[in-house]
Amino acid sequence: MSQISPVFKREFLGYFRSPVAYVFLIVFLMASVGLAFFIGGFFKANLASLDSFFVFHPWLFLFLIPAAGMRLWSEEKRTGTIELLFTLPITTLEAVLGKFFAAWAFLTVAILLSFPMVVTVGYLGNPDWGVIASSYLGSILMAGSYLGVCSLTSALTKNQVISFVLSVLACLVLLFLGWSVFNGALHAVLPVWAVDLLANFSFATHFNAFTKGIIYPKDVAFFLSLTGFTLFLNVVALER
Amino acid sequence: MIEVKGLVKHYGSKRAVDGVSFTVNRGDILGFLGPNGAGKSTTMKMITGFLRPDAGTALVDGHDVTDDPVAVKSRVGYLPESAPAYGEMTVEEFLGFIAEIRGFKSSDARHEQVERALGLTQLAPVRTQTIETLSKGYKQRVGFAQALLHNPPVLILDEPTDGLDPNQKNEVRTLIKKLASEKAVVLSTHILEEVEAICTRVIIISQGKVVVDETPAQFRARQPGARLDEIFRSLTTSDT
Numbered sequence: 001m002s003q004i005s006p007v008f009k010r011e012f013l014g015y016f017r018s019p020v021a022y023v024f025l026i027v028f029l030m031a032s033v034g035l036a037f038f039i040g041g042f043f044k045a046n047l048a049s050l051d052s053f054f055v056f057h058p059w060l061f062l063f064l065i066p067a068a069g070m071r072l073w074s075e076e077k078r079t080g081t082i083e084l085l086f087t088l089p090i091t092t093l094e095a096v097l098g099k100f101f102a103a104w105a106f107l108t109v110a111i112l113l114s115f116p117m118v119v120t121v122g123y124l125g126n127p128d129w130g131v132i133a134s135s136y137l138g139s140i141l142m143a144g145s146y147l148g149v150c151s152l153t154s155a156l157t158k159n160q161v162i163s164f165v166l167s168v169l170a171c172l173v174l175l176f177l178g179w180s181v182f183n184g185a186l187h188a189v190l191p192v193w194a195v196d197l198l199a200n201f202s203f204a205t206h207f208n209a210f211t212k213g214i215i216y217p218k219d220v221a222f223f224l225s226l227t228g229f230t231l232f233l234n235v236v237a238l239e240r
Numbered sequence: 241m242i243e244v245k246g247l248v249k250h251y252g253s254k255r256a257v258d259g260v261s262f263t264v265n266r267g268d269i270l271g272f273l274g275p276n277g278a279g280k281s282t283t284m285k286m287i288t289g290f291l292r293p294d295a296g297t298a299l300v301d302g303h304d305v306t307d308d309p310v311a312v313k314s315r316v317g318y319l320p321e322s323a324p325a326y327g328e329m330t331v332e333e334f335l336g337f338i339a340e341i342r343g344f345k346s347s348d349a350r351h352e353q354v355e356r357a358l359g360l361t362q363l364a365p366v367r368t369q370t371i372e373t374l375s376k377g378y379k380q381r382v383g384f385a386q387a388l389l390h391n392p393p394v395l396i397l398d399e400p401t402d403g404l405d406p407n408q409k410n411e412v413r414t415l416i417k418k419l420a421s422e423k424a425v426v427l428s429t430h431i432l433e434e435v436e437a438i439c440t441r442v443i444i445i446s447q448g449k450v451v452v453d454e455t456p457a458q459f460r461a462r463q464p465g466a467r468l469d470e471i472f473r474s475l476t477t478s479d480t
């Protein structure tokens with residue numbers, strides 16, 4: 001497992017060696033804060049809370065995390081560096097984990113760079129710090145799960161466009177299963193227990209409690225096990 | 241040093257490599273010849289552990305590549321065809337990454353290996369340039385430097401002189417000769433003169449099978465007076 005660290009370092013610094021990191025960070029912050037202000041009514045609500053900021057995260061991640069994750073393996077396949085990487089003394093698992101943690105750390109940086117929002121509500125009012133902390137935790141865990149899905153689809157193709165589209169589709173399904181509007185439509189055709197069961201496989205369902213300041217072990221377990229499962233499939237896909 | 245035993249690889253229904261066996265000893269420079277698509281690169285990819293053989297195996301320094309790929313990979317220096325490298329990194333950064341993953345964890349040891357490889361391949365003038373800005377000849381040398389970095393007992397070079405100008409070709413050949421005394425070297429090439437110039441043994445592979453395994457002198461003696469490419473053509477086209 002000691003080989004994770006060189007892969008992690010190369011990959012993480014790799015984001016900042018190209019314009020990818022800066023473009024992504026700017027777009028992510030503008031979109032997430034912009035949505036909170038203009039759609040979420042961050043100021044109009046007149047509340048010292050970041051609810052209107054976090055509520056958009058599952059939707060924002062749907063497009064932005066596939067954009068960050070699509071290159072993970074597709075790029076290595078397209079440029080042939082995958083042949084270099086897998087003839088170095090390293091196991092597939094170490095390579096998968098090194099790359100995944102690097103991308104996850106990068107996304108964590110992006111999420112945490114929204115801290116001026118926190119400073120703002122802290123300055124203007126008296127927010128519930130516990131809710132803000134748990135929301136950040138939930139958002140970072142959810143980002144890991146989105147990224148796991150994207151890393152897997154990226155390992156299936158050397159074409160980044162296909163990788164992006166597949167990632168968005170897979171994440172869309174996982175998001176929609178818990179979306180109230182979609183569930184309302186499902187109730188017309190499926191019994192309640194079946195809809196609830198399906199909703200349990202959704203990002204949105206498990207993210208909700210975090211934004212209310214509640215950290216359920218089952219929600220943490222959901223995100224971690226989804227991430228673990230997709231990374232396992234990722235290893236299988238690369239070794240086949 | 242290298243023992244290849246009955247390697248087989250299918251691509252779909254095509255038998256790309258069909259029971260290739262040979263051994264390479266320390267001090268040997270094995271020239272691996274064959275028409276395009278004969279299975280040269282595929283065989284090399286199986287010896288280096290990048291591709292899993294469908295049958296057969298390869299032993300490097302006594303380690304079986306199907307049982308213990310990491311042990312094999314740490315003993316092999318491999319230059320893949322067209323020398324893939326992470327283009328956004330500088331030459332120094334890239335070699336530093338390779339050194340770290342090759343087990344040179346302290347920065348002193350890493351520095352020493354990188355300097356040695358830079359010196360051997362005469363890359364010092366471009367050490368701070370990003371790899372994507374280099375000419376083809378320099379890129380090829382970066383790939384070569386990466387393969388030599390850990391002073392491996394086995395070198396596997398897929399078309400090491402491809403794309404180089406005549407002077408650079410000569411430099412690379414001189415370097416291979418110099419290094420070969422304490423190593424086992426396998427190199428693939430299309431240039432028959434190269435085989436005569438540096439190789440101590442020739443293997444010709446056609447349609448996935450070994451058709452010739454002898455010294456360059458024996459190879460030339462097959463048709464005294466004929467040009468090498470004529471002998472090559474008669475050997476590789478007779479069975480199509």
